[in-house]
Amino acid sequence: MVLMVSEEVREASDARRPVVALESTIIAHGLPRPRNLQVALELEDAVRREGAVPATVAVLDGHPRVGLDKEQLERVANEDGIRKLGHRDLPLAVAAGVSGATTVSATAQLAALAGIRVFATGGLGGVHREWTVTQDESADLGLLARTRITVVCAGVKSILDVPATLQRLETLGVAVAGYGTDRFPGFYLSDSGHPVDWRLDTPAQVADVMRAQDALDAPGAALIVANPVPEAEQLDPELHARVLADALRACAEQGVTGQSVTPFLLDYLVRHTDGASLSANLAAVRGNVRLAARIATAWTRG
């Protein structure tokens, strides 16, 4: 098997102790250096403090890895030329022997392969604005439509067309629930301005839904637990609207397309909000990681 699962993660899984998968694209391409390494370590620590085992996922020298040691995390954070790998890129990266950070889609696929059921990230990819022209829809959505995993996120990235993404998730049959809210969170913002149909308030309730997914033996699809960033830590909505409009304009003017769009927009927001978008992003991810660890704990107790 090409998949390399760390000893710590394998032991925890075998003993049915809680494990939380973490993606690495946010580390390599979503956050600025040197803060990114600190954040990677901090997120792993947050999972441990909740009594669960973190399993950061990446591909190193053609080996897909689930669970990284400190040196491997450092490579993801600092290595120049580390690629961004969606799930379609995995076989190509393995055969070529290259290294890359995994997006939500690639992480979910590898985590599921390793038998991990709970996964935390910042914001999901989705349908981009101007979709009718560019056809740019993140591969995250298609993969989540056929992977039985619970993803804790702060909604979808607000740089996207949020209502179109919610519609796609409905069409694809992916379950979505707000955590402690009936509003769909807006990544940097606590509320995207759109409602969600279902609300869950405790990790035990989330675990019940996961068990119901299994009991129904329905087609393998994800459960999205949309956990809002606390209002006190969100990005100022007015600043968000203004800078995002500028960022989208700059993206179009500079002809940025494909995989580069998301990192470009996230970086633009960091630079033009004086780091405020970074603080909101980090607050969201931290909250998601903690909640994911609690859900994984409730899940293993069932």
Ligand code: PSU
């Ligand atoms: N969440 C963040 N920052 C990120 C991402 C998520 O807070 O950088 C990454 C995830 O890995 C997600 C990817 O899968 O952005 C989506 O990229 P694209 O739109 O190219 O599919």
Ligand code: MN
């Ligand atoms: Mn894209």
